Every structure is written in C-alpha cells, then in structure tokens.
Amino acid sequence: MIKKPLVCAICSVFAMSAMAQTEDEPNVVLDVLVATLQDTQSNSGFVFKDSKKASDTTVSKAKLKHRSATLGNALSDELGVHSNPFGGGASAPVIRGQDGVRVKILQNGTDVIDVSSMSPDHVVAADTLLAERVELVRGAPTLLYSTASMAGVVNVVDGRIPSAMPAGGVLQKTDGEAMLRYNTNSDEKLVTAGINFGVGENIAVRVEGLSRRANEYEVPHFQADKVLDYLPGSDNKSTVATVGVSYVADKGFVGASYSRREDKYGIPGHIHCNSNQEHFIRWYGSGRYYIPIYPHLMTDEDINDNPHTHCQHNHDEPSINNPTGVPINHEHDSPWIDMKTDRYDVRGELNYPIKGLDKIKLSLTYADYYHDEKDPGNVQDPNNKKSAERDTTVDKGSASSIFTKKGINSRLEFYHTPTSRLRGVFGVQYQTQKSSAGEVLLPSHFESGAAYDKALHDNINQYRPYLLVPNTNKSLSFFGLEQAKFGNITLEAAARYEKQKTPIEYSDYLLQHALNHFKDPARPSLYVPQHPDLSPYKQNAFSYATTVLWDMTNKHRLSLSYSHNERIPSPMELYYQGRHLATSSFEHGNKNLTKEKSNNYEIGIAHTGNKFDYKASGYYSDFDNYIFNENIEKEGNLYLRRYNQTTAKIYGLEGELTYHLNPNHSFTLFGDMVRGKIGALKPVIGKNFYDKDPILDEDSIDGECLLRGGDLSKCVSFLNQPVAPPTVALDPSCSKEDIKDAPDICVLVYPAKLSTDMLERPATNAPRIPPSRLGFRWQGYLNDKWSANLEFSHIFSQKRVFTSTIAIKPELRTPAGCQRDDDECEIKDYVNPDNPLAMQPRLVVENKTAGYNLLNVGVDYDNMWKNVDYTLSLRANNLLNEKIYIHNSFLPYVPQMGRNVTLGLTVKF
Known part of the structure; x- marks a missing residue:
C-alpha cells in the first residue's frame, strides 16, 4: 500500500528536480531528449506516436466541439463505436459490442473515478467539450491501463494541468478559447471557456469551465400512456469548473488541479412499478439467517423456484402500447439524478533524470463522487400524514437511492530508450475505491434489534439493506510495454499483472442478533444454522499482448495483434442486489463469479495516398467465463436479471475508403458490423424419473x-x-x-429409474449487440473561409437478439379452499399436468429494433478579427426526423432526438 509519507517524498523529489536548472548540460542533450520524448507526449494514451494501427483513433477538439457533451454520443460516429444513451444527460461508449467495465475510460491517462460502469444512466465524469482530444487506443498499449479492455481504452485528454508555459496570444504568455452553442430541438444553451496564463517565468495557470442547460428533447414519436412528441425526463443541467497550476522548468514540470462537476438530469423511460415487488430470493428454511441483512451472500440454492416480478398499485403491465406501464404525470418532473463530484490531480514529469531514463512520470488522483436519484412521484414517508397527503404536483422530490464512490489512483511510470532499436515504459499502479449504493425508502442498515424485528414482521423476504453493499476495492498492478524496430518491422510486447482484493465490513452485532432471532423459541426451526463465509473476494489477473507492424511501403501498413486478457469481476457484478429504476429492472449480483479470460486477435491494414486512403480491421475474441447480465424474466419492459457467465465469441469488421477528388473535396464510404455469441450454460439437473x-x-x-x-x-x-x-x-x-x-x-x-430430468440451456446471441451500419460522407472546403460536410448512414435492424432459457422447477399448487398441509385435499393442480414433476423452460427474449437512416449536414465559416480566430458553425442532425431506437441501450423503446439544428461560435486567442 502506498503511504502518505511516500507520496509526499515522491512529490518533493519531482518538485526539486523540476526546479533545478540544467546549465551545465549541453544543449545538444536537451535537443535529443525533446526529440525522444515527442512520442510520449504528456497525458497521451499513445506511448509511441509512430506505431498507430488502423483501428487506433484520435478525435480532435475541432470535431468534439460539434458533437454531444456526453461521451458515448460524442464518439458514436467513429468506426466500431456505438453509444448507450440515456436521455440527454448521460451516454457511454459501446466499443466492438463491449461496454461497462470492459471499456476502460481514462482522463489524462488515469482512471475516471465515477460509477458510470455500473449503469448507463450514470454520467461519465469526463468532459469532451473541454478536452483537447479523445483517443481510442487498441492493442498492446491498452495493458498500461487495464487487464480487461481488449476492445479498446478511451482516453479523454485535456489541459487542466499545464505541462508548458503559454505560447502567447493577444496578451503575452496568455492563450485561451471559448465556445457558445444553441440547439433548437432541446433549447440547449451551452458555454465553455478556458484560459492559460503565465505568472513569472515558470508558473503556468489553467482555468476552464462549462455550463449547459437543456430542456426535454423532441422526438417524432414516443409511445407512453399516450403518444408524445417529446421524451419526458430528457432534460439536463451541467456545471463544471476546473483550475490547475504548474511549475514548469527545463527538465519537466509538477502541477496540481481541482475540478468540481455538478449534474442534474432526468431518467427517461423508467417503469414506476419496478419498485414494488419481486420474488427472487427464497431463504426460509435454509438456515442462512444472514441473507436478510446481507443478501449479496446468497447462492444458487437461495433462488426461488419460480423467480418473477410484477407491478402493483393498479399500474398497467408494460406493453407495446404502453412500454412504461404507467401514465406520465405531466404535472411534476420525471425522476432525476443529482450528481456532484470533486476531483484532485497531482502530476509531474521529470525529463532525463539519470542516464538510461528518458522520463519519470507521476500521477496522483483523488475523487469524491456522490449522486442521489430522486422520484417526486413517490411518497417518501407513509407514516408521516403530512408527507402522505402532500400534493405531488408541487413535490420537489427527495432521494430514493444514493450512490457514492471515493477513490485514490496513483501511477509511477519510467520511460527508457536503451538502444536505437528498443524503447519502452514500465511502472506500478495502486488504487483503492470505496463505493456503495442504498435505498432511502428502505433502511440502509438495521439500526437496532427492534428495527430488525420490525423488518421480519414486515416481510423480511422483501427487505433490501443495500443495493450495493459498502465495499473497498483495492488493486495493485505492475505493467510494461516494450517496442523494438527491425527495418520496416516493428514489434511491441506488453504485460500487466493485477492483484485485487475487495473487503467488506460486516457487523458482528447484526449477525449475532439475526442468529439469536433464528434460535428464538417463539420461532422454532427444524433447520441447523449455516454460517456465512465473510472472507474478502481476492483474485489475481495476468494479461499479455503483442503487436506486429509491417510497413510494406511508405504508404501501406499491416498490423497483427494478439492478446490474452483476464478480468476480475467488479463489485457491481458480485454484490448488487435490488431494484434498478433507470434500467427498469431488478438486478442481482453473483458472488461466485470467477475470473473472465479471453484470447483476442486483430488484423488491420491502412493506406495513405494522393487519391485514395483506406483502413480496415477485423477482430475476433474468444472468451472463457464471459460475464453477462442474464435476463431471468421479462414482463413487458420490466426485467429481472442476474449476472452469470459462460463461453462467448465476439467478432466483427470495420473500415472506410476515402477518395480525394481534389485537395478540397473528399468522399468517404464507411461501415462496421459486430456479431456476438454466448455459449450454452450448464444444464439444470432436476429429479429422477421412475416407473x-x-x-x-x-x-x-x-x-x-x-x-x-x-x-x-x-x-x-x-x-x-x-x-x-x-x-x-x-x-x-x-x-x-x-x-x-x-x-x-x-x-x-x-x-425402475427411467431418466434424470434435465433442462438444456442452449447457446444464443450475446445481449445488446449493436446493429450493422453503412454510410457515406462528403467533406468540402469551398474557399479559405467556408467549408461544409454531409453524412448519411443507414443503421440496420437488429433481429439477432439475446434469448435466455430459464428453468422453472416443478411445483404443486394447492386447490382453492385447501391448505397445503391438509391431508384431505388432494394436491393435483400441477403447473404442467402432462409432466407434473418435470422442469419447465421459460424463454426471455430481448427486444428487436428496426433500422433507420441518419442524415446530418454542417457548414463552417472561419475568419480572424484582431488576432482572434473565430468559427461560426451550423449543424443540422437527423434531418429526416427518423424514429431512432438504440438496440444496445437498456431502454430500446426510448427514442432518440428528432430533427435538430445547432448554431455555434468558437473563438481562440
């Protein structure tokens, strides 16, 4: 574990070394050093700039300023990348069919500490509109940051900690930029601004901020309790403020920054009735007295024979004609999320500290994340008469569930060039992240024995102490990447070892009280208590990768990559238990999940020419113990899910071809497709059959x-x-x-025994795989000031859907008027009278989605006024006003924004 004194000592060394001048060193040494370090630009995920593959991507600031403020939507135009959108407030990238914990998201090369990987409705706490660029890194370099991101690592790069003195603009040692933007559809008003300025010869300061306000966006069609032309709950507000200060010297820099972000955004498409009732855990009679307190300790034996959920309170069942199953209350807000996060960064680089080392780089990050989910439609305190009778039309909402995460991430990296043919980087990373999620409507813990007794009396089987039990995830990693050049062949090899531990703090008092209650003579039991295993979840993961680059000519590059990736299950996958309002589901973790493994292959080719450019990539991933969220039941659009694992295969193609008509006009044809299959699950073994x-x-x-x-x-x-x-x-x-x-x-x-009852669970399509798409793009420069672009794409329908086969164990039903233990009543009302003791299959089929066409056009005007560069831009998106439903979304029945026009002004000085 990295202690505070060690961190302070490291920072002191960086500060003193950066301040030290190098007058006694020849200038030629510094010149060579600068040339060497150009490939390891500060904050970049591309360690070696000259070794990009066809699938590596950089999205520039010029492109980002015209795109969405949420990360997934901002990247969805890139090859192999789709978005998992959630109204107007959040979206996460889906890369080659993978999302969540399999897509590592970085900010300046270090982890984004938030809860976005837990659910798509949780905003990614990295700002694309304040970024200098966004990098999509694949292949061997991904192991510098994660053992499990075979689809790619996303690195959002900004300048919050200056690494150099300002270049100078209108004022000496000052430069900056600002942007204003307005969208006609959602009435979005957005402003960003940032400025760098120098204080003296060595102090550089960066100040930046963002403010965004948008109403609920308009759609061609939304089927709720009635047809609507807007999406309730798609409004959003964001405020970001960042300040950074650095000391910059000849041999490096050391700096720190602080950022505060606040978001308030709606939760669209939710189903209110998912907060009422589910039947999943059945622990009575098992002797496992601890499950009501810590339901994440459940095992397969505790699953109800017939797990299901249903609506109450006179709600309609979710259906095609009413996918949310509840009338929309237009008198008050939809449920929303209030998010606040504080982030502190310290970063330093020391160039050429000793012979043999090009650079030492230190990164320290601390983040404190909090959000609560508010639902003004729920009466929060039924025991409070005033609360129970209040008018919900003026209800401002109170928290129904709270998510928190506090994390520390530290990295120390060493860059070296021992020979002219060999260079690389190695390092160590330590992080600890403490997270939890709890419902406010139910107690987050038993405050006393009396509270526990009351919970038992009120039906303990429905009690949920935590959505995500408080846990502390600790990991220590060692990583390295080396590159060797042999003529026109470049070899890269990388490895990463990660040791992870997730301790949970258990209450001995609560466990003892539950055990005492279990033994209470007033509640006699025929079962012997079974005590829980409270040991922390511990795993090691080792991943390795290699990439071969062959520059066949100065215009052609062929790349081959192989990686073996191992992924340790996340706390969400292990421990989450309970309702999930945003995804209209009940979700259950699985503490018995094991390490996920995959072997991954990629081939790519890229060509750059005078008339034609092209690039194409094909990939294939073969998984063992692939972790996925299995659909246990689907009632309309209300789901019951549990994490499970089996084998899987994910593969696909992506590519584009560009024709340059002349230096000012180019035409591009692009497309991508991905397929996913998950293997058969182990069959469920039932009873023996006899004559x-x-x-x-x-x-x-x-x-x-x-x-x-x-x-x-x-x-x-x-x-x-x-x-x-x-x-x-x-x-x-x-x-x-x-x-x-x-x-x-x-x-x-x-x-005589005839056979054993067995229910096969066959292979099926992987869940929420994005559909194929094919498109066309034109980019034209009309003169030195005017430019325009047009893009048309067709997104195909997705009919290859995930189908779960769930085994419903045999059960007898007591006829009306009979008690189950009444010997005079014959219990013959079987679930399946033709084969009463055989298990029955339940098929849970994922929603299919229709295809659509997307047409976008844009015009830009660039000019200068008194040494200030400015750009006026006009973007019209979804000009055909198509109904857009995203298959890889957890809410595929929620439409995306209809026709919209965005007007923007960007200035740079």
Whole structure:
C-alpha cells in the first residue's frame, strides 16, 4: 500500500528536480531528449506516436466541439463505436459490442473515478467539450491501463494541468478559447471557456469551465400512456469548473488541479412499478439467517423456484402500447439524478533524470463522487400524514437511492530508450475505491434489534439493506510495454499483472442478533444454522499482448495483434442486489463469479495516398467465463436479471475508403458490423424419473411420489428399504409361510429409474449487440473561409437478439379452499399436468429494433478579427426526423432526438 509519507517524498523529489536548472548540460542533450520524448507526449494514451494501427483513433477538439457533451454520443460516429444513451444527460461508449467495465475510460491517462460502469444512466465524469482530444487506443498499449479492455481504452485528454508555459496570444504568455452553442430541438444553451496564463517565468495557470442547460428533447414519436412528441425526463443541467497550476522548468514540470462537476438530469423511460415487488430470493428454511441483512451472500440454492416480478398499485403491465406501464404525470418532473463530484490531480514529469531514463512520470488522483436519484412521484414517508397527503404536483422530490464512490489512483511510470532499436515504459499502479449504493425508502442498515424485528414482521423476504453493499476495492498492478524496430518491422510486447482484493465490513452485532432471532423459541426451526463465509473476494489477473507492424511501403501498413486478457469481476457484478429504476429492472449480483479470460486477435491494414486512403480491421475474441447480465424474466419492459457467465465469441469488421477528388473535396464510404455469441450454460439437473409402483395405488398419498417422477425417499412404503437395486426384494415383515402363501404381497417390485430430468440451456446471441451500419460522407472546403460536410448512414435492424432459457422447477399448487398441509385435499393442480414433476423452460427474449437512416449536414465559416480566430458553425442532425431506437441501450423503446439544428461560435486567442 502506498503511504502518505511516500507520496509526499515522491512529490518533493519531482518538485526539486523540476526546479533545478540544467546549465551545465549541453544543449545538444536537451535537443535529443525533446526529440525522444515527442512520442510520449504528456497525458497521451499513445506511448509511441509512430506505431498507430488502423483501428487506433484520435478525435480532435475541432470535431468534439460539434458533437454531444456526453461521451458515448460524442464518439458514436467513429468506426466500431456505438453509444448507450440515456436521455440527454448521460451516454457511454459501446466499443466492438463491449461496454461497462470492459471499456476502460481514462482522463489524462488515469482512471475516471465515477460509477458510470455500473449503469448507463450514470454520467461519465469526463468532459469532451473541454478536452483537447479523445483517443481510442487498441492493442498492446491498452495493458498500461487495464487487464480487461481488449476492445479498446478511451482516453479523454485535456489541459487542466499545464505541462508548458503559454505560447502567447493577444496578451503575452496568455492563450485561451471559448465556445457558445444553441440547439433548437432541446433549447440547449451551452458555454465553455478556458484560459492559460503565465505568472513569472515558470508558473503556468489553467482555468476552464462549462455550463449547459437543456430542456426535454423532441422526438417524432414516443409511445407512453399516450403518444408524445417529446421524451419526458430528457432534460439536463451541467456545471463544471476546473483550475490547475504548474511549475514548469527545463527538465519537466509538477502541477496540481481541482475540478468540481455538478449534474442534474432526468431518467427517461423508467417503469414506476419496478419498485414494488419481486420474488427472487427464497431463504426460509435454509438456515442462512444472514441473507436478510446481507443478501449479496446468497447462492444458487437461495433462488426461488419460480423467480418473477410484477407491478402493483393498479399500474398497467408494460406493453407495446404502453412500454412504461404507467401514465406520465405531466404535472411534476420525471425522476432525476443529482450528481456532484470533486476531483484532485497531482502530476509531474521529470525529463532525463539519470542516464538510461528518458522520463519519470507521476500521477496522483483523488475523487469524491456522490449522486442521489430522486422520484417526486413517490411518497417518501407513509407514516408521516403530512408527507402522505402532500400534493405531488408541487413535490420537489427527495432521494430514493444514493450512490457514492471515493477513490485514490496513483501511477509511477519510467520511460527508457536503451538502444536505437528498443524503447519502452514500465511502472506500478495502486488504487483503492470505496463505493456503495442504498435505498432511502428502505433502511440502509438495521439500526437496532427492534428495527430488525420490525423488518421480519414486515416481510423480511422483501427487505433490501443495500443495493450495493459498502465495499473497498483495492488493486495493485505492475505493467510494461516494450517496442523494438527491425527495418520496416516493428514489434511491441506488453504485460500487466493485477492483484485485487475487495473487503467488506460486516457487523458482528447484526449477525449475532439475526442468529439469536433464528434460535428464538417463539420461532422454532427444524433447520441447523449455516454460517456465512465473510472472507474478502481476492483474485489475481495476468494479461499479455503483442503487436506486429509491417510497413510494406511508405504508404501501406499491416498490423497483427494478439492478446490474452483476464478480468476480475467488479463489485457491481458480485454484490448488487435490488431494484434498478433507470434500467427498469431488478438486478442481482453473483458472488461466485470467477475470473473472465479471453484470447483476442486483430488484423488491420491502412493506406495513405494522393487519391485514395483506406483502413480496415477485423477482430475476433474468444472468451472463457464471459460475464453477462442474464435476463431471468421479462414482463413487458420490466426485467429481472442476474449476472452469470459462460463461453462467448465476439467478432466483427470495420473500415472506410476515402477518395480525394481534389485537395478540397473528399468522399468517404464507411461501415462496421459486430456479431456476438454466448455459449450454452450448464444444464439444470432436476429429479429422477421412475416407473410407477405396481403395488401402491397411484391415486393414494403414498403413490403421489411416483406419479411420472419423484423421490423414493418420500414414499412411506420404502422408507426402510434401499433405493438402489435390486429392483425386486422380499418384504422383511413377511414370514416364510407368508411368502409361500401370498407371494404377490410379500414380493416388492421397486420402480425402475427411467431418466434424470434435465433442462438444456442452449447457446444464443450475446445481449445488446449493436446493429450493422453503412454510410457515406462528403467533406468540402469551398474557399479559405467556408467549408461544409454531409453524412448519411443507414443503421440496420437488429433481429439477432439475446434469448435466455430459464428453468422453472416443478411445483404443486394447492386447490382453492385447501391448505397445503391438509391431508384431505388432494394436491393435483400441477403447473404442467402432462409432466407434473418435470422442469419447465421459460424463454426471455430481448427486444428487436428496426433500422433507420441518419442524415446530418454542417457548414463552417472561419475568419480572424484582431488576432482572434473565430468559427461560426451550423449543424443540422437527423434531418429526416427518423424514429431512432438504440438496440444496445437498456431502454430500446426510448427514442432518440428528432430533427435538430445547432448554431455555434468558437473563438481562440
């Protein structure tokens, strides 16, 4: 573990070394050093600038200023990248069919510490509109940052900590930029500004900020309780403020920054009734007294035989005609998220500290993240008369659930060039992240024994102490990347070892109180207590990769990449238990998940010419223990899900071809596709099937155990008999005379075992795989001031959908008017009367989505006024006003923005 004194010592060394001047060193050394370090530009995810593959991508600031303020939508125009949007407030990138924890998102080369990987409705706390560029890194360099991002690493690069003195603009040692933007559809008003200025010869300061306000956006069609032309809950507000200060010297810099971000945005498409009832955990009689307090400790044995959920409070069932299952209340706000995050960064670089080292780089980050989810439609305190009777039309909302995360991330990197052919980087990373999620409507913990007793009385089986039990995720990583050049062949090799531990703080008092209650004579039990395993989840992961680059000519490059990636399950996948308002689902973690492994292959080719440019990539990933969120039940658009794992294969193609008509006009054809398959799950093994007993009356109580199946141990005539062969035996109660006089009575014929009930769970398509798309783009420069562009793309329908096969175990139903233990009532109302004791399959099918066309056009005017560069821009998106439904979204029935026009002004000085 990295201690505070060590951190302080490292920072002191960087500060003193950066301040030290190098007058005694020859200028030629510094010149060579600068040339060497051009490939390792500060904050870049591309360690070696001259080794980009066809699939590596950099999105410039010029492009970002015309795109969405949310990361997923901002990157969705790039090859292989789609968005998982959530109204107007949040979106996350889906890269080659992968999202969440499989897509590492960085800010200036270090982790973005937020909860965006837990759910798509959680905003990514990195600002593309304040960024200098966004990098999509693939291949061997990804292991510098993660063991598990085979699809790619996203690095949002900004200048919050200056690494050099300002170049100078209108004022000496000062430069800056600002942008104003307005969108006609959502009435979005956005302003960003940033300025760098120098203080003296060595102090550089960066100040930047962002403010965004948008109303609910308009859509061609939204089917709620009635047809709407807007999306309720798609409004958003964002405010960002950042300040950074650096000391810059000849041999490097050391600096720090502070950033504050606040977001308030709606949760569209939610289903209110998902907060009412589910039947998933059945722990009564198991002896596992601790599950009501810590439900994440459940195992497969605790899952209800017939897991399901349903709406209450007179809501309609979600359906095609009403996907949310509830009337929209137009008198008050939709549920929304209030988010606040504070981030502190310290970064330093020391150039050429000793012989053999080009640079030492230090990064320290601390972030404190908080958001609560408010729902003004819910009465928060039913015991408070004033609260229960209040008018919801003026309800400002109060938190229904709270998510928190506090994290520290530290990296120390060493860059070296031992020979002219070999260079590389190696380092160490340590991070700790403490997170939790809890519902406010239910207690987040038992405050006393009386509270526990009350919870039992109020139906403990529905009690959820935490959505995500408080946990501290600690990881220590060692990583390295080396590059060797041999003529026109470049070899890269990388490796990363990660050791992770996730301790949870348990309350001995609560566990003891639950155990005492379990033993209470007033509540006698026939079951022996089973004590929990409270040891922390610990895993190691080791990933390695190699890339070969072949420059066939000075215009052609062929690349081959292979990686073996291992991923440790996240706390969300292990421990989450309960409702998830934003995705209209109940979700359950699985503490028995094991390490995910994959072998990944990629081939790419790129060509740059006078008339034609092209690049294409193909990839294939073969997974063991692929972790996915399995759909257990689907009721309309209300889901019950649990994390599971099996084998998987993800593969696809992406590419583009550009024709340069002349230096001012180019035409590009582009497209991508991805396919995903997950393997068969282990079959569910049920009861043994037997022939019926020829001696016992099958209509008797004794005979019921043999009705086309059953368990011999439950047959009273066989309680004292072996259940294994021989299948014919003598009744031990018969004498020799009885056997001689009545052989039919004394000879017992055991039922023969016919088969074992087994339900296969076949392979299927992977969940939420993006559809294929094909498009065309024109870019033209009309003169030195005017430019224009047009893009048309067709996104195909997605009919290759994920289908879960869920085993419903056999159950008997008690006829009306009978008690289950009433011997006079015959319990013959079987779920499946044709095969009453056989398990039944339940198919849960993912929604299909229709294809659509997307047409966007833009015009820019660039000019200068008194040494100030300015650009006026006009963008018209979705000009055809198409109905756009995103298949890879958790809410595929929620439409995206209709026709919209954006007017912008950007100035730079």
